Amino acid sequence: MSIRFILVATRHPGNIGAAARAMKTMGQAELWLVAPAAFPSAEASALASGADDLLARARVVGTLAEAVADCGLVLGTSARLRSEYYWPVLTPREAAPRLLAARASAPAALVFGTERTGLSNADFDLCHGLVHIAAHPDYESLNLAQAVQILAYELYCATGGEARRPRRGAPLAPVAELQRLRTHAGEVLAEIRFADRRAGPHLLRRLARIFGRAELDQHEVNILRGVLTAVQARRRRAGSPP
């Protein structure tokens, strides 16, 4: 679900492009610009790198009040830790689900201030709350596109996008198969008279734990069983005692 990303008085057009790119990687599409220093601009387009559709559709307005007039929830971002706004400060992870929930009934917005100085008190007056991206105290200079990236990433995670991942080619082997593998390994260890004193009395258990941690699929169990069978066959062909 799309959240309105509003950049206020951005001075460097390259930052607008980089912010658009950061938004697009996370499926965000609604960019508003309040009184940008220069827009449209070739530099913004260059840094957007494939996200120029967001720039083409960006709404440019003169004041933040215009940008949020129809919004329900509006959260302002702040790079600094300060409590004088009398608001609880949200983390990006807390802000994302609130924005998405509010978005169900009305547009919801995230507001990013100008480079270096951030949002003004007058800007914050139009917000319902504050989001602070915790950065390391020694070096808190997250730039505009980085801040946009983290918020867009959290929105993407909150919509379940993060859970999208490739399925393994084969399902995990059933536990009964793992037990047969363990039994088979135990037979081979006995046949080859292997006992590693470092592993202690629970050698076979430790082997089984390794198989478990590796989360084997059936094909891989078959491969290992094949290896064990080959060890047995070779020993037998060689005339070793059974």
Added chain:
Amino acid sequence: MSIRFILVATRHPGNIGAAARAMKTMGQAELWLVAPAAFPSAEASALASGADDLLARARVVGTLAEAVADCGLVLGTSARLRSEYYWPVLTPREAAPRLLAARASAPAALVFGTERTGLSNADFDLCHGLVHIAAHPDYESLNLAQAVQILAYELYCATGGEARRPRRGAPLAPVAELQRLRTHAGEVLAEIRFADRRAGPHLLRRLARIFGRAELDQHEVNILRGVLTAVQARRRRAGSPP
């Protein structure tokens, strides 16, 4: 706790600088470069923007094998969704605590491939697992510094950095104070003979809910109580019926 960020065969020195900046904002300090196309470079320093200490301390080696030789856990990052590596794919949020846990006993590393093509199969052979940053399927082109930013952010969150936030200037008002505020408001509503039919019979409850959502501190309760008292005093001075 510092995780080793290893950039393999980075082609554009500006990306090394931007990655260093992204790391530093989240308190990461250990940058290794495997066969960079150009390093050191003025462009890297320019984009590092205050994180040049990371560049100055960066280790440059010829192969990934050298960079991870002393590491315990090594996770490779992949921009693409693919299952042919026979690994479970971790999200950044899952990877962060695993890396930090592994870091307690040995260096742990995150490996980032070259721009566009990513890590090679030979690189992945040196990894224990795979991290995929879920991006929107329509536009998955997260650049190197963005990927570094998201992983570094998740590491920072996993170490509790995210929980660092400003304390409010004053603690929340105790509930007993909120009850007195509600009672006081009820008295005033009765005195001014106010009844909003839209609010239904539970007007006072709805007011109290608003006070609750606002998470008032004691000073704010005092302000509201003062307003109520002023309303009462004004009415009494005006000779209205009590």
